Amino acid sequence: MxxxxxxxxxxxxxxxxxxxxxxxxxxxxxxxxxxxxxxxxxxxxxxxxxxxxxxxxxxxxxxxxxxxxxxxxxxxxxxxxxxxxxxxxxxxxxxxxxxxxxxxxxxxxxxxxxxxxxxxxxxxxTDELRTRTNGDPLRMLGPDGLGESGRGRILVIDNRTAVAERIKTALAGRHDVTVAVDPQQAFEAFGQSEGDFELVIVNLDMEGVDALRICSQLKSVEKTRQTPILIIVDPDDHQRLLRALDMGVNDYLIRPIDKQELMARVATQIRRFRYTERLRTSVRASIEMAVTDALTGLYNRRYLETHLGTLIDHAVNRGKPLSVLTLDVDFFKSVNDTHGHDAGDRVLQELAGRIRASIRSIDLACRTGGEEFVIVLPGTDLQTAERVGERIRKAVAAKTFNAGPDSHLSITVSLGIAELASVDDTVDDLLKRADQALYRAKREGRNRVILAAA
The missing domain is CATH 3.40.50.2300 (Response regulator)
Structure with missing residues (x-):
């Protein structure tokens, strides 16, 4: 390094x-x-x-x-x-x-x-996270800057009850402290904590317990990997201190513990943890914004174009079927013209929810334009995809849409479905056949599912 x-x-x-x-x-x-x-x-x-x-x-x-x-x-x-x-x-x-x-x-x-x-x-x-946010640190941190916003959530792991209680008492005025006396209780506490912990304090001098192994396990598990660890160590225990720092422990206190130093180091670790968590949250939000449609929460066209080719390659390589369903809201322009764009937006949001409820978690639902949607069904042949399309069509037509106060609209959709036909099929080929089937559904009266010709 x-x-x-x-x-x-x-x-x-x-x-x-x-x-x-x-x-x-x-x-x-x-x-x-x-x-x-x-x-x-x-x-x-x-x-x-x-x-x-x-x-x-x-x-x-x-x-x-x-x-x-x-x-x-x-x-x-x-x-x-x-x-x-x-x-x-x-x-x-x-x-x-x-x-x-x-x-x-x-x-x-x-x-x-x-x-x-x-x-x-x-x-x-931190540099990588800040680069990916591509924003002003002050904007990300909000008005409190790096200051502590609310009480910290701290887990103390120590089977020496008297020591653990002294730490808990010292911190209780500023933070919420949970004490665990063994590794199993510690990991159970993480599972039960609503907001997770912002700092773990581990006593290296526990009786009959390898405290370094606890630190290693905390740094190895995804749920706890980013949580800072503060260890308490004897002044002459240099070897274990260095091993702890090398495995990723964030800070240490030398016995005897000074209350003011304990408070200061705890505040520093929680402040730093909140800073990096805000950065990570900003990164995740940026990624979601890049691949999802802001109105409906479904994936956007960019994500579809990026991933459909990969799904086609997987289907071809494994000899599995794959179908694509295109969907268009019937007479959607009249909804906007008559009831306003806010009503149209509410219809699209509720439609997205009904689509999600009608497909599997592995299926890929995307909004590709105004009232146009594409659903990719991996491992699904044409006949099964037709049943999925019918399920979506019926879910849309069966119940009115809430378009605003005292405004309930009956909405229908037309759907076209195409199946992966050969190893030479491209993304454009598949989408083109599904679109052609969708146009037939529109011409033949709407509110129906049409299969693309082989």
């Missing part, structure tokens, strides 16, 4: 030492000797991570961190405070300013690279 690292320290020897260590691991290193230069370097070089000394003249590291994290364009960049100070209140000040982690001088090489690599991986994920 490589990345661009900004090293900030007012002592040249410290800068050169970190620069040499990181360069030896093939990191691209940028340096700054004071707070003002650091802020300029962040804007100019766009680093993947900042290693920031706390004690500097002028603008100190705490203020530099606060400014980085308050800027929407840089707040996603991980900041690690590098300091000779090791008092809990100093760490709390840094965490409250938005720092992602701390390293204490003299910096241990293994801790340095584990921290840098872990945070860089998170940064790369």
């Amino acid at each position: 490589t990345a661009r690292v900004l090293v900030v320290d007012d002592i040249l020897a410290n800068v050169r030492l970190l620069e040499a260590k990181l360069a030896a691991e093939y990191f691209d290193v940028v340096t700054a000797m004071n707070g003002a230069d650091a802020l300029e370097a962040v804007q100019r070089t766009k680093p993947d991570i900042v290693l920031l000394d706390v004690m500097m003249p002028g603008i100190d590291g705490i203020e530099v961190c606060r400014r980085i994290k308050s800027n929407p364009l840089t707040q996603h960049i991980p900041v690690v405070m590098v300091t000779a100070l090791d008092q809990p209140e100093d760490r709390v000040r840094g965490l409250e300013a938005g720092a992602d982690d701390f390293l204490t001088k003299p910096v241990n090489d293994v801790s340095l690279f584990c921290r840098v690599k872990s945070l860089v991986r998170l940064k790369m994920l």
Whole structure:
């Protein structure tokens, strides 16, 4: 793994030492000797991570961190405070300013690279998500920015009851805390949680339980993979701490636990989790908008054109049938002209619902234009597709449509059906035959299903 690292320290020897260590691991290193230069370097070089000394003249590291994290364009960049100070209140000040982690001088090489690599991986994920959203971070985050919106949902896994209760009591004023005493209870808690948890706290020193295996399982299961993990570890348990960080654990607390540091680290992890979840939600929404019709929620023409060819190839390769059904609302123009476009939109939305209720989950329903729809039926021959078409036609005609207050309209549809005829059939061939059958249905009186000629 490589990345661009900004090293900030007012002592040249410290800068050169970190620069040499990181360069030896093939990191691209940028340096700054004071707070003002650091802020300029962040804007100019766009680093993947900042290693920031706390004690500097002028603008100190705490203020530099606060400014980085308050800027929407840089707040996603991980900041690690590098300091000779090791008092809990100093760490709390840094965490409250938005720092992602701390390293204490003299910096241990293994801790340095584990921290840098872990945070860089998170940064790369965030960058990818931000790129796909193609939007303003402030717009995505809403008015609360990175601030906590409501109480956090935390799961504490610890079979030492006294320790778990102390953690729960410390956090209860700000967060909703659930305690699990073993792995089975922990995973059951995830299944029962309505909104899922935003942070898991795991005590590495549980009695008779391999806590690292719990962390591994949490990172291996899709439902819990993105949930941050904060571990509690003894000060001399370096080996298990490094193994935990290497497997993806997000943060740690050293015993004895300081309440203020616990609160600050919990707030940091929940804040970061909410940020990345909003990004993921935005990505999913963008993908859905690209392939679905906004009015009906069915797939759009672009999705049909992309996937129908693949479905035809699968059918040909496996020797399976495939049918395509085209549907058009009869006299739909008169609905818009007489009752207005809002009424027409409501009719189309209700029609989409009746189509969904009449087909299987593996079938592909698309709105391809105004009142035109295409339904792809994998593994379905012409005779079965005809029965599906009749089911849809009857579902539409059997019940009036609610087109607005005191406006109930009788609607019918015409359908044309074509079956995959040969290995040489293309998307255009199949759709053309189905359309020709649909035109026949229109000419012969509407409200009927017509099969395409072989």
